[in-house]
Amino acid sequence: MKETNHKDMSDEELIDQTFQELLNDYLATKHRKRVEIITKAFNFANQAHKGIKRRSGEPYIMHPLAVAKIVCNEIGLGSTSICSALLHDVVEDTDYTVEDIENLFGPKIAQIVDGLTKISGGIFGDKASAQAENFKKLLLTMSSDIRVILIKIADRLHNMRTLGSLLPAKQLKIAGETLYIYAPLANRLGLHKIKTELENLSFKYEHPEEYEQIEKKLQATAAERDEVFQQFTAPIRVQLDKMGLKYRLLARIKSIYSIWNKMQTKHVPFDEIYDLLAVRIIFEPRNADEELNDCFDIYVSISKLYKPHPDRLRDWVSHPKANGYQALHVTLMGPNGQWIEVQIRSNRMNDVAEQGFAAHWKYKEGGGGEDEGELEKWLRTIKEILDDPQPDAIDFLDTIKLNLFASEIFVFTPKGEIKTMPQHATALDFAFSLHTDIGSHCIGAKVNHKLVPLSHKLQSGDQVEILTSKSQRVQPQWLVFATTAKARAKISAILKKEQKSAQKKGETTLNEFLLKEDIRPESVNYDRLLSLHNIRTKEELLAEVGKGAITLGDEDKNAIKGKQNSNWKKFLTFSFGNTKSAKTDEPQETAAKEKINPKKVLKITEDAIQKNYIIATCCSPIPGDDVLGYMDEDEKVIIHKRQCPVAVKLKTSYGNRIIATKWDTHKSSLSFLVNLYIRGIDSVGIMNDVTQVISRQLNVNIRKLNVETNDGIFEGKIQLYVHDVDDVKRVITKLLKIPNVKTVNRVEE
Incomplete structure (x- = not known):
């Protein structure tokens, strides 16, 4: 792809030359040569964005032009999509409306631009809302015209290529979203080259040193x-x-x-x-x-x-x-x-x-009609999920992500029909793929004529017969067996429905009990019951009463009337990361809190770790790891590794709370726990050599050592106290010098 030389050129010349390149690229394709409408769209967009610059300093119109070039060259779409790409930010960023676009360019282009406007989170503005919500909108729009999502992916690809001009916290948020949403989506749509570039660019911004090394x-x-x-x-x-x-x-x-x-x-x-x-x-x-x-x-x-x-x-x-x-x-x-x-x-x-x-x-012929058999199937599945969306945006995202797989297996019905299922699908998934009724009354399956449980993982080529029973009901543990989006969505919906009816029944029972005992239905009384039964919410309590799991009696009456110590516990829940409450008896809460500027890179010092920040227990980062900060509701900063699964979700759904962070601890007195995995050939005294190297030569404390030997091979985990990543590298290098030690790696717990 030809790149424009930006030097010694006025903005106008640069814009005109880039547009000319776009036209030449388009004329080289097999599409109908509709140059006039593309020129009209360019002139309109150029006028609308006149005088506006991007953060990098170049004229704003260069972004729509670059997206149009990607749409034309790298995705291979025609004039409708090129026009839509050129116009995709006009409604979002100027006073023009979708009606204006429709009057000038017709309903098709207007519909695509409208779709792109709906799913724009204003990622480069201050309007960046939770990406999960945008993703939901994106999928709703997609089901009307697939080109919306293809242009959106082109838009994201150009944003990733120019990510260098953004603030570090924004870079982490956008790179995280890209890995979590856009790369799997590009993969699912078969855009392998784009998927690879999106992954590489995300990785480059999240782990610059490792990227460079490889x-x-x-x-x-x-x-x-x-x-x-x-x-x-x-x-x-x-x-x-x-x-x-x-x-x-x-x-x-x-x-x-x-x-x-x-x-x-x-x-x-x-x-x-x-x-x-x-x-x-x-x-x-x-x-x-x-x-x-x-x-x-x-x-x-x-x-x-x-x-x-x-x-x-x-x-x-x-x-x-x-x-x-x-x-x-x-x-x-x-x-x-x-x-x-x-x-x-x-x-x-x-x-x-x-x-x-x-x-x-x-x-x-002529780039006309579109044949989307498999795509239609996929969009139908997404529509089913959207008909019954999860209340929580992150759950929804996870459910959809289950459907963004690229690996499939082929299984057969008893009559020999072939069905495509995702890899790791279970007999239960297969039952729900046939029909919700079959899934919800499923008691087991016969795979290749042998009886198997619902949790049985299917292999390619299996012939599957589902066994059902009228008396069977959906069980909560089915959510563990189900791997496909459709099955999980249906199971959740049925369980929620049952939970609601149990709550209704429980409410009637509880009200009758309170009336009989002459107790007022006040929130303080409900709190005492919650404390007694160690339950967190009133809804849960009502459901348990409705199902008959809790029988209300004298104990409840006494607890409400305060006749016994009700062992009150406060259930403090934090969104993610460390669950240690900040609300302890320590006097640190009264200390002046450091004001954090999310636009700057936050330096993590030894002092700050002890006072202001929480090290996430899910990934246990140590000095030297690539990390980011997440500011929770109490303005406490939780430090996560960048590739930690929790951090990935945070970047995607709470992008505005992400803070770019960097270690500034030098050789601190603080120690951090790390886990090493070690493997090699078993020989006399090998473990003695390992512990000697760690404790004597390197003076590192071992907290835990688990080793197993099997048929001449030993493998194990060592938990050590270290100061930073350099310590870990030193330990690994020394251990690998021991004869018969073949592999040493740092692992999560």
């Missing part, structure tokens, strides 16, 4: 990888030439974010990631009907050259993924004894893989 390591090993690629593909080229195919061979390098993710989840160093390189064969089919056969012919011919891995053939050709992705993946043993994945795709499949659903339009 980037340097990738550069250092590039020549070696190139040599492997040339050696591996030389015989493949010969084979493909013999078949008379037009093709190109590409090396695909694992993205920086994927590498880091694998290092975290598998606890392995960079050097032990062996699938950095994959090979892509992109071919022109001999004729349209032979496309699938050609894929398998290529597979057969290359598997004569290299031995294929028996368990790693992925046939997405016969069964495309729900996001439309089609390819044949095979893993071959390369000449250097290394497994290399080969992805076989036709040009059409490659376009679908890069541009997702938008590529389907490219293969329609």
Whole structure:
């Protein structure tokens, strides 16, 4: 993609040149050449945003232009979408209305611009509201026109590319939302390239040092990888030439974010990631009907050259993924004894893989009608969830995220119909996917004619028969078994309904009891009952009474009338992080509170940790970790690791309370607990060597040591007191020098 040279150019020249580039890009596509309407949209938007600058100092119109270029080049959409991208901020940021857009550009563009305006949180203004709420709006809009979400993803991609000009706290909030919402959404829509870039950019802002380290390591090993690629593909080229195919061979390098993710989840160093390189064969089919056969012919011919891995053939050709992705993946043993994945795709499949659903339009005559079979299914599921939304925005987000999977399994009904389910789906999920009635009366299932419980995880190729009973009712623990959004939403709705009727019944019972005992129905009396039964809310109490779990009697009467010590407990709940109440008897509350400026980077000093800040127990960050602060309702700052799951939710839903933070403790006297995972070959005295290194050589205190040996391999966890991340690195380096110690990693508890 050509980049504009900004130097020595007036704003007008820069804008005109960028628009000309957009037109040239559009004219190079297969879409109908509707230059006039695009020019009209550009002139209108340029006039509307005149004189307004972005934070980076460039004219505001450069943002809509950049989004339109992404929409055209990277997503492959036509004039309607390009116009909508150019106009997407006009209604939000100027006095023009959707009606004005409709009068000038027609109902279709107006509808898309309206959709984009509805879901805009004003992320770059002060109107940044909870993203979860915006996401709900976004999905509602999506169901009317998929282009809304595609343009929104393009908008987010440009925002991520220009994130450097924003305040640090804003950067963390936007990067967090991007990883949590937009990257999975792009993935689900098949926009693989964009999903990868969004993940990489988010990672770059959240963990700049680790990003740089991996980037340097990738550069250092590039020549070696190139040599492997040339050696591996030389015989493949010969084979493909013999078949008379037009093709190109590409090396695909694992993205920086994927590498880091694998290092975290598998606890392995960079050097032990062996699938950095994959090979892509992109071919022109001999004729349209032979496309699938050609894929398998290529597979057969290359598997004569290299031995294929028996368990790693992925046939997405016969069964495309729900996001439309089609390819044949095979893993071959390369000449250097290394497994290399080969992805076989036709040009059409490659376009679908890069541009997702938008590529389907490219293969329609004149970029016209849209075929969205799988997408329609997905949107239907989302509509079902939206019909019965969770009251809590975060629950809702989690429920939706369950549906943003890319890995699917294929299962069969007893009659042989094929059903696509997400990976890890259970028999209960399958029951709800058939019908809510079947799900709610489900007592078990037969998988491949064998009886299994509802929690049984299904595998691809299973044949599943659901067993039901009229007397069966939905159980609360089903929420643990269910993994799909639809099943969880339905179970929650049924449980809520039952809870409501139990509350109603409980209210009648409780009122009758109070009337009989001549006790006034006052809140202080309810509080005494809550305290007696150790229940937090009046609703819970009523439900328990309604279900018959609590029988009201003399004990309740005495507790209300104060005839016994009712052991009053205050239930203080904090949103996230540390549950230690700030409301203790310590005199620190009277000390003057430090006023925190959310626009500045907060320095975490030793003194501040003890007085003002709380270290989150969910991820236990230590000095040197990439962290952020979250200001709770009491203006206490809770410090989380940036990749901690709780922090991810906070960035997404409470972005305005996020504070950019940085350690300033140097070598403090404070000690922090960390967990190390250690693995190696068992030998006499190995544990003695480990403890000697930690305690004697490095003078680090061990708090806990758990070790197990199994068939000559030992593995265990060591809990240590350290001052900062440098201490951890020193311990790990020293331990790895002990003979027979093979792996040492820092892990969460």
